[in-house]
Amino acid sequence: MGIRDLIRDVDDAVFSTLGDTARIEGREVLGMFSAPWLQPKLGRITTALREPHLVIRVADNAGVQTRQRVEIDLSEEDGGGTYTIASIEPGGDGLVALVLRKSP
Incomplete structure (x- = not known):
């Protein structure tokens, strides 16, 4: 059994x-959803940027494209709702991060 089999x-x-x-x-997939709040300081201005993302396995990434609709099955307080894929970022470790934007 190779390392990729163990990681899988x-x-x-x-x-x-x-x-x-x-x-x-x-299409239903399992992933790790995160909606972190970042507050970088630019001079004296504090900003609040939110860049939610869903990390999925490479096998679940087949056919996924930017601008597709993603529904996260969580409560609204936990960031659940409907998003659009803004970019796709392969990690080289068997996982892919889908950077999301909240849909209106």
Whole structure:
């Protein structure tokens, strides 16, 4: 058994236990959703930037494209709702980060 097989087994266990349910254009996937709040200081101006993202496995990334609709199955307080994929960022580790923008 190679390292990729071991990592795939670990990812299966982690995603099935801790993953968030999302639908990309209606197709259900498990991922790790995060909507961090960042407040960098620019001079004396404090900004509040939010760049939510969903990390999915490469196998679930087949057919995913920017501007597709993503629904995160969480409460609104936890960032759930409808998003649009702004960019796709492969990590080189078997995972892909989908950078999201809140849909109106």
